[in-house]
Amino acid sequence: MISIDSYGWIERFGGGPKQGQYNRVIDGTLPGQIVTSTVTLYEVYKKAKALRGEHTALEDVAALGHTFVVPVDQEIALAAADYSLEHGLHFSDAVIYATARRHNADLFTSDADLKHLPGVRYL
Numbered sequence: 001m002i003s004i005d006s007y008g009w010i011e012r013f014g015g016g017p018k019q020g021q022y023n024r025v026i027d028g029t030l031p032g033q034i035v036t037s038t039v040t041l042y043e044v045y046k047k048a049k050a051l052r053g054e055h056t057a058l059e060d061v062a063a064l065g066h067t068f069v070v071p072v073d074q075e076i077a078l079a080a081a082d083y084s085l086e087h088g089l090h091f092s093d094a095v096i097y098a099t100a101r102r103h104n105a106d107l108f109t110s111d112a113d114l115k116h117l118p119g120v121r122y123l
Contacts, residue, residue, distance in 0.1 A: 001068075003035040003100035005109040006043035006092070008123070013048060013060045018110055021123045025108050034067040037076075037099035039092050041069065070099050089113060 004012075004026060012022045026034065041061055048057035070076070072095055079102065080094035089097065093113055100107040101119060108121045115122045 001033050001035055001103050001105035002029055002121075003037070003096070003103070003105040003107045004040075005096050005107060005111060005114070006040045006047070007111050008108050009040065009044045009060070009064065010047050011110070013044070013056075013063075014051065018123055022108070025123075031066040032068055035100055035103045035105040036064050036067040036069045037096045038069060038071050039095045039099075040064070043092060068103075070103065072099075076102055083117075087117060 002025065004022065008018075008022045008025075010016065011018045012026060041064055044064060045057045045061050048060045076095065076098045079098040080091070083089055083097055084091070084094040090113070093111060097107060097114060097117065097120075106119055106121050107114065108123060109115075110123050114120050
């Protein structure tokens with residue numbers, strides 16, 4: 001199992017400079033083996049809608065819907081709060097990280113705030 005944070009999906013869909021790296025990781029994994037936090041859906045939709053319009057944003061979110069989407073429940077929320085306190089993470093980073101950890105998934109990101117955490121694969 002792997003997880004791709006919002007940064008990675010935005011790079012993939014938006015044609016960012018790290019798009020090729022994220023494409024290799026994502027295309028090399030079955031969609032059902034990719035863990036996606038609902039917070040990632042929020043961030044990807046918001047960014048895509050602001051930059052490329054609602055239609056494109058909905059297409060991006062539809063693609064994420066083929067992955068294993070995990071809602072934020074009590075266990076994830078409490079773990080995220082602990083990770084936030086322990087590592088100084090912002091809310092969204094903490095929830096996305098907690099979701100990946102709950103499912104023993106490596107989290108692929110280019111977010112420097114997550115770079116040195118266990119289970120993170122920094123691109």
